Amino acid sequence: SAPSLFLKSNFEYLRGNYRKAVKLLNSANIAEHPGFMKTGECLRCMFWNNLGCIHFAMGKHNLGIFYFKKALQENDNACAQLGTGSSDPGKKFSGRPMCTLLTNKRYELLYNCGIQLLHIGRPLAAFECLIEAVQVYHSNPRLWLRIAECCIAANKGTSEQETKGLPSKKGIVQSIVGQGYHRKIVLASQSIQNVVYNDGQSSAIPVASMEFAAICLRNALLLLPEDQQEPKQENGSKTSNQLGGNTENSESSEACSNKSHEGDKFIAAPPSSPLKKQELENLRQCSILACSAYVALALGDNLMALNHADKLLQQPKLSGSLKFLGHLYAAEALISLDRISDAITHLNPENVTDVSLGISSNEQDQGSDKGENEAMESSGKQTPQCYPSSVTSARTMMLFNLGSAYCLRSEYDKARKCLHQAASLIHPKEIPPEAILLAVYLELQNGNTQLALQIIKRNQLLPSVKTLSDMRKKPVFQPVHSIQPIQMPAFTTVQRK
Numbered sequence: 001s002a003p004s005l006f007l008k009s010n011f012e013y014l015r016g017n018y019r020k021a022v023k024l025l026n027s028a029n030i031a032e033h034p035g036f037m038k039t040g041e042c043l044r045c046m047f048w049n050n051l052g053c054i055h056f057a058m059g060k061h062n063l064g065i066f067y068f069k070k071a072l073q074e075n076d077n078a079c080a081q082l083g084t085g086s087s088d089p090g091k092k093f094s095g096r097p098m099c100t101l102l103t104n105k106r107y108e109l110l111y112n113c114g115i116q117l118l119h120i121g122r123p124l125a126a127f128e129c130l131i132e133a134v135q136v137y138h139s140n141p142r143l144w145l146r147i148a149e150c151c152i153a154a155n156k157g158t159s160e161q162e163t164k165g166l167p168s169k170k171g172i173v174q175s176i177v178g179q180g181y182h183r184k185i186v187l188a189s190q191s192i193q194n195v196v197y198n199d200g201q202s203s204a205i206p207v208a209s210m211e212f213a214a215i216c217l218r219n220a221l222l223l224l225p226e227d228q229q230e231p232k233q234e235n236g237s238k239t240s241n242q243l244g245g246n247t248e249n250s251e252s253s254e255a256c257s258n259k260s261h262e263g264d265k266f267i268a269a270p271p272s273s274p275l276k277k278q279e280l281e282n283l284r285q286c287s288i289l290a291c292s293a294y295v296a297l298a299l300g301d302n303l304m305a306l307n308h309a310d311k312l313l314q315q316p317k318l319s320g321s322l323k324f325l326g327h328l329y330a331a332e333a334l335i336s337l338d339r340i341s342d343a344i345t346h347l348n349p350e351n352v353t354d355v356s357l358g359i360s361s362n363e364q365d366q367g368s369d370k371g372e373n374e375a376m377e378s379s380g381k382q383t384p385q386c387y388p389s390s391v392t393s394a395r396t397m398m399l400f401n402l403g404s405a406y407c408l409r410s411e412y413d414k415a416r417k418c419l420h421q422a423a424s425l426i427h428p429k430e431i432p433p434e435a436i437l438l439a440v441y442l443e444l445q446n447g448n449t450q451l452a453l454q455i456i457k458r459n460q461l462l463p464s465v466k467t468l469s470d471m472r473k474k475p476v477f478q479p480v481h482s483i484q485p486i487q488m489p490a491f492t493t494v495q496r497k
Contacts, residue, residue, distance in 0.1 A: 001032070002028040002029060002030055002032060002043060005024050005025070005027060005028040006024075006025070006028060006046070006050070008024050009021045009022075009024035009025045009028075009050065010050075012024060013050075013053070013054055013057070018054050018055075018057060018058050021054050022051065022054055025047060025050055025051060025054075028047070030043050030044055030047060041103070042074055042075060042078040042103055042105070044074040045071045045074040045075045045078065045105060045109075046071075047071075048067045048068070048070040048071035048074060049067070049068065049071040049105075049109060049112065051067040052064045052065070052066075052067035052068040052071060052112060052116070053112070055067060056115075056116060056119075061116055061119045061120040062120055064116045065113060065116045065117060065120065068109060068112050068113045068116055069113065071109050071112075072106065072109050072110075072113070075103075075104065075105050075106055075109060076106070078103055078104075079103065079104050079106070082100060082103060107132070107133045107135075107136045107137065107271065108133075108271040110129045110130070110132050110133045111129070111130065111133040111137070111143070111271050111272070113126075113129045114126045114127075114128075114129035114130035114133060114146065114150075115130075115146065117129060118146065118149065118150060118153070121153075123149075123150040123151075123152075123153035123154040123208065124150070124154050124208055126146075126150045127147065127150035127151065127154065127208045130143060130146055130147045130150060131147060131206050133271075134147060137270050137271055139223060139268075139270075140223075140269045140270060140271075140272070141219070141220040141221075141223035141224055141269070141288075142220070142269050142272065143269075144216045144217070144219045144220040144223070145216070145217065145220045145287060145288055145291070147212075147213075147216045148213040148214075148216035148217045148220070148291055148295070149291065150208055151208045151209060151210060151212055151213035151216070151295075152210070152213055152291060152294065152295065154208040155208070155209065155210050155213075155298070172187060172188060172433050172436055172437060172456060172459065173185055173186070173187060173188065173456060174186045174187060174188035174189075185453070185456060187437065187440075187456075210295055210298050210299055211299065213291070213295045214292070214295050214296070214299065217288055217291055217292045217295060218292075220288050221288055221292075225267070286312055286315050286318060286319070286322045289308050289309075289311050289312040289315075290308075290312055290322055290325050290326070290329075292304075292305075292308040293305045293308035293309045293312060293325075293326070293329040293330075293333075294325075294329065296308060296333075297329060297332055297333060300336075302333040302336040302337050303333075303337070305329060305332070305333040306330055306333035306334060306337070308329070309326050309327075309329040309330035309333060310330060312325075312326040312329075313326040313327070313330065319354075319356060319357060320352075320353065320354025320355045320356045321354075321355050321356060321357055323351070323352075323354075324351075324352050324355055324388070324394050327346040327347070327351050327352075327398075328346075328347075328397075328398075328401070330343075330346045331343040331344075331346040331347045331401065331405070334346065335405060335408065340405055340408050340409055343405050344402065344405050344406070347398050347401050347402040347405055348398070348402075349395040349398045349399055349402070351398070352391055352394045352395050352398060353391065354391065355388050355389070355390065355391055355394045392425050392426070393425075393426060393430075395422075395425065396422045396425045396426050397422075397432075399418045399419070399421055399422035399425075400418070400419065400422050400432065400434065400435045400438065402418045403415040403416070403417075403418035403419045403422070403435075403438055404434075404438055406418065407438070407441065407442070412442055412445055412446075415438070415442060416442050419435065419438060419439055419442065419461070420461070422435065423435070423461045428460050428461070431460065431461060435461070436455060436456075436459060436460070436461070439452075439455050439461050439462075440452045440455050440456060443455065
């Protein structure tokens with residue numbers, strides 16, 4: 001029968017045998033099912049949704065969103081049939097079993113679509129789906145976090161250096177004016193901070209803005225339990241599935257297979273699976289804190305950004321990537337607050353010893369089945385290219401920013417040393433435009449105008465000429481560049497029942 005084949009497919013999905021799970025689903029004879037009028041379950045909707053979940057786990061997100069949309073269409077068709085019985089709203093459900101009242105799974109499917117769209121790089125479309133789902137599941141802190149991530153992804157820069165991690169001469173030189181002796185080069189401004197995103201609009205209006213992201217993150221923090229706030233976030237967004245009807249079933253059975261711990265309690269997070277309080281305590285809250293620090297910096301709220309970054313760095317079990325982000329965010333906030341000495345402490349390259357995403361053993365134990373872990377691996381491959389992929393590249397970024405901080409204190413020799421030390425660690429084509437502009441500024445301070453022009457012309461660092469004089473002008477600081485929080489590995493697993 002179709003239900004038994006669906007259960008077998010779910011079993012193979014949990015084992016990681018995705019192709020076999022798809023084969024079992026396709027072999028189910030949906031036509032033999034009594035129909036949602038008798039059972040309250042739309043089997044066609046469940047079929048397409050389960051296919052979407054399986055392809056999500058396989059990392060085929062475009063196929064996954066295709067199947068989720070098919071499931072939405074089947075769900076809408078079923079709901080339309082339920083509403084055609086009578087013109088009287090009070091009698092249109094008369095004579096039908098009560099189970100048909102639970103046929104509509106629109107908001108669960110919208111949740112699935114939103115997570116899938118966020119994976120394929122369509123944050124605005126994902127925002128529209130999730131903002132509709134949150135009207136029903138407003139007590140889910142993980143859902144608020146995903147909405148905030150949609151806002152962050154929709155407002156991040158799209159310049160060449162952010163998308164590819166490579167410098168661009170077009171990004172350094174804005175224009176050239178004049179001719180001959182009066183020829184001037186106009187450098188482009190690299191500052192993207194303190195941008196007004198809402199244009200006078202109320203930040204409470206649900207639009208994909210950074211102001212609304214701050215509200216969503218605040219909601220997520222407030223929804224966490226006070227006694228132990230960590231365990232709610234960063235479990236990878238487990239999207240709901242229609243097969244079991246209740247999202248708690250799969251997680252409960254999974255918990256039974258793990259070692260029992262005293263005091264384990266489940267935290268409801270519908271429509272996805274509930275979470276245990278003692279699972280992934282640090283990583284989940286760290287996701288909210290990292291996003292909160294980034295959003296606060298983008299909005300120019302440096303004190304709040306510093307507060308979030310300090311809390312992030314105080315977490316007992318912190319992954320290398322989040323520790324790296326915490327130091328960068330704290331340093332940028334401190335520099336904006338004119339506390340340069342404290343910022344230099346955070347920019348010490350020795351603070352970076354690891355940049356892994358930090359999937360702990362506890363997280364892998366929670367999803368003990370092979371299928372969930374494979375979904376995490378497929379999502380982890382989508383890490384943005386601009387993010388440091390090694391400790392060396394992360395320390396290089398620290399050194400570039402440390403050189404900028406030294407410039408603010410007019411310690412140009414130290415800044416030059418940091419600049420060339422960082423440049424020696426990476427390929428010349430990987431040097432960011434901010435570092436090129438820093439080198440130009442240092443040469444102008446030394447009086448080497450021609451060398452500064454050559455750096456701009458060649459778009460690469462050149463050996464510095466011996467210092468002629470140490471001018472005491474206040475530098476035009478290139479601010480510590482905000483790094484986009486890591487998102488994709490955060491919502492990794494699609495939960496089936």
